Amino acid sequence: xxxxxxxxxxxxxxxxxxxxxQKIKGSDTxxxxxxxxxxxxxxxxxxxxxxxxxxxxGVGISALMDGTTDIAMTSRKMKFxxxxxxxxxxKTPKEVVVAYDALAVVVNxxxxxxxxxxxxxxDIFTGKxxxxxxxxxxxxxxxxxxxxxxxxxxxxxxxxxLKNKNYMNGILSxxxxxxxxxxxxxxxxxxxxxxxxxxxxxxxxxxxSYDGGKTYTEPSFxxxxxxxxxxxxxxxxxxxxxxxxxxxPFIDYVLSxxxxxxxxxxxxxxxx
Numbered sequence: 001x002x003x004x005x006x007x008x009x010x011x012x013x014x015x016x017x018x019x020x021x022q023k024i025k026g027s028d029t030x031x032x033x034x035x036x037x038x039x040x041x042x043x044x045x046x047x048x049x050x051x052x053x054x055x056x057x058g059v060g061i062s063a064l065m066d067g068t069t070d071i072a073m074t075s076r077k078m079k080f081x082x083x084x085x086x087x088x089x090x091k092t093p094k095e096v097v098v099a100y101d102a103l104a105v106v107v108n109x110x111x112x113x114x115x116x117x118x119x120x121x122x123d124i125f126t127g128k129x130x131x132x133x134x135x136x137x138x139x140x141x142x143x144x145x146x147x148x149x150x151x152x153x154x155x156x157x158x159x160x161x162l163k164n165k166n167y168m169n170g171i172l173s174x175x176x177x178x179x180x181x182x183x184x185x186x187x188x189x190x191x192x193x194x195x196x197x198x199x200x201x202x203x204x205x206x207x208x209s210y211d212g213g214k215t216y217t218e219p220s221f222x223x224x225x226x227x228x229x230x231x232x233x234x235x236x237x238x239x240x241x242x243x244x245x246x247x248x249p250f251i252d253y254v255l256s257x258x259x260x261x262x263x264x265x266x267x268x269x270x271x272x
Contacts, residue, residue, distance in 0.1 A: 021049045022246060026060020026073035027152050028177045029101055029195040030235050033266045034073055037254050040262060050250065054176060057152030064238055065089060070247050072238040075101065075152035075195070092241040098254050100269035102196040102224035103157060103231040106181070106203035108188045113137040115216040117209045118230075121161050124191060127168030132189060145180050145192035148173040156233050157193050196224065197267035225269050235268070 024034055031054040038050040060072035061082050078093060086093050105121060107113060113135055116124075123129040124142055133139045146167055147154040158164060174180045180192040185202030192203075196219055199205055207216035210230040223229035237254075239247035253259045260270040 022051070022071070022250060023063075023069045024050060024052045024071040024073060024237075024250075025055060025063045025069040026071075027057045027075045027235070028054040028147075029075040029153055029197075030073035030098075030237075032197055033099060033235070033263060033268055034254075036262050036266055037259055038250070040258075041250055041253050044253075048250075056148065056150035057155070058150035061238065064093070064240065065091070070239060070243055071251070074236045074238060075233060076155045077236065078238060086240075093238050094241050094244070094247075096237045096239075096251055096255070097234045097271055098237050098251070099235045099260075099263045099271060100224070101233055101235050102219050102221075102229050102269075103153065103160070103193055103233065104196055104199055104219035105161075105191065105193050105206040105208060106184050106199070107191050107206060108184055108186075109201070109204045110188050111137060111204065113206070114204075115207045115209065115213075117213050118161055119212070121208070122163065122165060125157075125162055125167055125171070126165050127170075140189045143172070143187050143190040144168060145172045145174055145183050145190055147177070147180070147193075148175055153177070153193065153195065160231055160233070161193075196221065199267075221264070221267060221269065232269070 031052065034052050038052050042048050042050060057074035057076055060069060060074055061078060063069035064072040065085055083093060105116065113132060116135060120129065120135050125144060129135060130142055131139065132142055158167065174183060177194050177198050180194055181198055181200065181202055184190040184192045205219045207218050208230065209216045217223050217229045219229055224232050237251055260272050263270045
């Protein structure tokens with residue numbers, strides 16, 4: 001009986017070191033990376049159970065507020081009002097940058113347009129430019145897709161590309177990045193934006209200029225890493241300070257050499 005009790009205590013100790021049940025929720029941009037990191041981590045620590053779900057950065061932060069997730073994945077910094085709500089709930093958020101991502105503007109592969117300036121993108125997504133012939137393309141209506149307002153990608157694109165101007169009325173809001181890929185791939189006149197890791201043959205990435213059309217740069221891993229591509233952002237994990245013992249082992253793994261190798265494997269940029 002005594003020996004059984006000692007073994008039980010040992011098992012609990014080992015579990016507390018390497019094994020835990022953990023929920024991670026939030027950014028769809030972070031989703032493919034975190035899923036791969038979690039799968040690899042659980043192979044090393046079979047007693048661990050990590051559940052990863054998307055829904056958007058805002059959804060992840062809301063889940064952190066109400067205690068239904070251990071880690072919130074976000075593709076934007078936590079807003080001031082979100083921090084205040086957490087503080088009012090006597091929760092202290094901790095912020096960790098786990099990777100960097102380039103945001104790619106994509107069109108249908110049949111679209112002849114390959115280059116756009118930031119100003120042209122602003123006019124397209126705010127509704128001033130409505131036809132592809134206005135930017136050197138065919139006489140064809142522009143169909144504009146965006147992420148929904150809970151998305152960190154929505155917020156970042158508005159800040160970086162639209163310079164905080166409002167999106168056009170009637171923009172087609174998609175609940176997930178995969179839905180934008182699918183919609184743009186099926187609609188000849190479509191345009192949207194996605195994280196670099198989501199690029200595939202269903203869509204065509206646009207070369208973008210932030211210097212008034214002097215230089216157009218393709219969204220790629222190398223161009224993002226050498227900072228010649230202009231739309232690059234950090235990706236964050238947020239957790240509650242009181243929950244550090246649960247959250248830190250996985251976060252430390254993501255930041256380790258092995259974890260950062262997975263970052264580049266997925267198509268994002270390492271923090272190292």
